[in-house]
Amino acid sequence: xxxxxxxxxxxxxxxxxxxxxxxxxxxxxxxxxxxxxxxxxxxxxxxxxxxxxxxxxxxxxxxxxxxxxxxxxxxxxxxxxxxxxxxxxxxxxxxxxxxxxxxxxxxxxxxxxxxxxxxxxxxxxxxxxxxxxxxxxxxxxxxxxxxxxxxxxxxxxxxxxxxxxxxxxxxxxxxxxxxxxxxxxxxxxxxxxxxxxxxxxxxxxxxxxxxxxxxxxxxxxxxxxxxxxxxxxxxxxxxxxxxxxxxxxxxxxxxxxxxxxxxxxxxxxxxxxxxxxxxxxxxxxxxxxxxxxxxxxxxxxxxxxxxxxxxxxxxxxxxxxxxxxxxxxxxxxxxxxxxxxxxxx
Numbered sequence: 001x002x003x004x005x006x007x008x009x010x011x012x013x014x015x016x017x018x019x020x021x022x023x024x025x026x027x028x029x030x031x032x033x034x035x036x037x038x039x040x041x042x043x044x045x046x047x048x049x050x051x052x053x054x055x056x057x058x059x060x061x062x063x064x065x066x067x068x069x070x071x072x073x074x075x076x077x078x079x080x081x082x083x084x085x086x087x088x089x090x091x092x093x094x095x096x097x098x099x100x101x102x103x104x105x106x107x108x109x110x111x112x113x114x115x116x117x118x119x120x121x122x123x124x125x126x127x128x129x130x131x132x133x134x135x136x137x138x139x140x141x142x143x144x145x146x147x148x149x150x151x152x153x154x155x156x157x158x159x160x161x162x163x164x165x166x167x168x169x170x171x172x173x174x175x176x177x178x179x180x181x182x183x184x185x186x187x188x189x190x191x192x193x194x195x196x197x198x199x200x201x202x203x204x205x206x207x208x209x210x211x212x213x214x215x216x217x218x219x220x221x222x223x224x225x226x227x228x229x230x231x232x233x234x235x236x237x238x239x240x241x242x243x244x245x246x247x248x249x250x251x252x253x254x255x256x257x258x259x260x261x262x263x264x265x266x267x268x269x270x271x272x273x274x275x276x277x278x279x280x281x282x283x284x285x286x287x288x289x290x291x292x293x294x295x296x297x298x299x300x301x302x303x304x305x306x307x308x309x310x311x312x313x314x315x316x317x318x319x320x321x322x323x324x325x326x327x328x329x330x331x332x333x334x335x336x337x338x339x340x341x342x343x344x345x
Contacts, residue, residue, distance in 0.1 A: 001096055001097055001098060002095070002097040002098075003097065003098050003099070003100045004065050004097060004099060004100070005065075005099070005100050005101070006065060006066070006067065006071060006072070006073050006099055006100075006101065007065065007066050007067070008065050009062060009063065009064045009065065010062075010063050010065065010097065011060055011061065011062050011063070012060065012061050012063070012079060012094055012095040013052075013058065013059065013060050013061075013094075014031075014049070014059055014061070014081050014092070014094040015057050015058055015059075016031065016057040016059065016083045016085050016090075017057060017085065018085060018086060019085060019086060019088040019090070020086070024056045024057035024058070025056065025057050025085050025086070026051070026056060026057055026085075027057070027059075027083040027084060027085050028084045028085060028086070028087065029084060030048050030049060030051070031048070031049040031059055031081055031082060031083035032046065032047065032048050032049065032081070032082050032083075033046060033047060033048075033049055033061050033079055033080065033081045033082070033094070034046045034079070034080050034082075035063060035077055035078070035079050035080075036077065036078045036080065037070070037071075037072075037075050037076070037077055038075055038076055038077075044069065044070035044071070044077075045063070045069050045070065047061075049061050049081065049083075050062075059081075059083075061079060061081070061094065061095075063079065065099050068241070071099050072099065073099050073100060073101040074098070074099070074100070074101065075098065075099055076096065076097070076098045077096070077097055077098070077099065078093050078095070078096050079093065079094050079095045079096075080092070080093055080094070081093075081094045119243075121242040121243075124242040124243050124247060125242060127247040127248075127250045127251065128247065128250070130250040130251070130254065131250075131288075132288060132304055132328065268301075268315075268316050268317040268318035268319075268321070268342070269316065269318060270316065270317060270318060270319040270342065270344035270345075271314055271315075271316055271344065271345045272314065272315055272316070272317045272319070272342045272343060272344060272345065273312055273313070273314045273345050274289065274312070274313055274314075274315070274325060274340075275307075275310070275311050275312050276289065276307050276311045276313070276327055277311055283307075283309075283310050283311025283312075284307060284311050284329065284332065285306075285307055285308060285309045285310075285311060286306050286307060286329060287306065287307045287311070287313075287327050287328065287329045287332075288303075288304040288305075288306060288327070288328040288329065289303055289304060289305055289306070289307060289313050289325060289326065289327050289328075290302065290303030290304035290305070290325075290326050291303055291315055291317065291323050291324065291325055291326070292323070292324045292326065292337065293321075293323060293324070294324065295324055295337060295339070297324065297326060297336075297337060301317075301323075302315040302316070302317065303315065303326075304326075304328075314345070317342040318342060319342050319343060319344040320341065320342065321341070321342050322339065322340070322341050322342075323339075323340060323341075323342055324337035324338070324339055324340075325337060325338045325339075325340060326338075
């Protein structure tokens with residue numbers, strides 16, 4: 001009997017035959033399967049078999065023995081396949097297996113699991129924010145000219161060189177007393193010289209003197225990983241519900257340092273409003289829109305920004321210049337890019 005480990009995927013084959021002649025024959029329709037655990041009569045998993053290419057009556061079933069699919073270590077499972085051949089319905093057990101706990105080899109492989117202190121589930125959830133490639137965001141070159149949206153207001157500016165400050169002409173006695181008291185009264189560092197006097201790190205030199213890691217060689221000598229299954233137990237700290245393959249793929253969106261990216265709408269001097277609608281003229285809200293100066297989309301100069309409830313989004317572009325608009329929203333297919341000549345609002 002096969003004994004796959006938890007989180008392993010296994011495959012099983014079965015053959016459908018003519019009920020009269022016994023010859024291998026394709027089923028009338030795609031066979032299905034159910035997986036039952038021990039004495040539980042409700043299937044924990046079901047699906048459709050896959051026909052092997054150019055193999056008459058030959059079907060395979062792939063089973064992901066994961067905790068997410070309901071599998072548990074030390075439990076037995078039966079796979080029951082159902083098929084109809086020449087209008088005769090048949091059913092049979094195609095495989096029986098027992099899921100085992102991970103052995104020392106599995107633990108050694110899992111020892112490369114990321115540090116759970118750094119790779120938290122909260123951080124995993126933040127990967128959902130990577131909903132587009134970083135390079136699709138607009139980048140403003142340092143020193144590029146910008147257009148003020150309102151006139152300069154001297155009353156709102158910061159203090160200028162030479163301006164009088166409170167501590168120069170009208171000192172706050174309470175503040176000065178507090179500052180002096182904090183600097184000179186206890187002088188904890190100078191008086192007790194805690195760091196120099198005790199020199200805990202230098203005197204005890206716990207790390208160097210005891211050399212716990214090197215001397216005891218806990219991992220190598222006691223084989224803590226294999227014996228206590230520490231890795232297997234701690235591996236549950238990272239929830240598979242949070243660390244999904246979809247989120248992992250979103251790391252590919254980090255194709256530029258985020259610190260080098262600006263998400264603002266400015267690329268020119270004129271406010272230009274675009275409206276995104278369906279072919280029937282209905283405005284579409286929450287569409288990601290970004291602007292490039294080339295049809296390949298290699299040079300993005302504005303966005304991405306989302307349309308409002310009226311399907312409108314405003315960028316700062318140069319009137320009279322030809323641009324390319326790119327649009328994206330889950331569930332909607334756009335023909336990108338859309339060429340347009342910027343017209344100031």
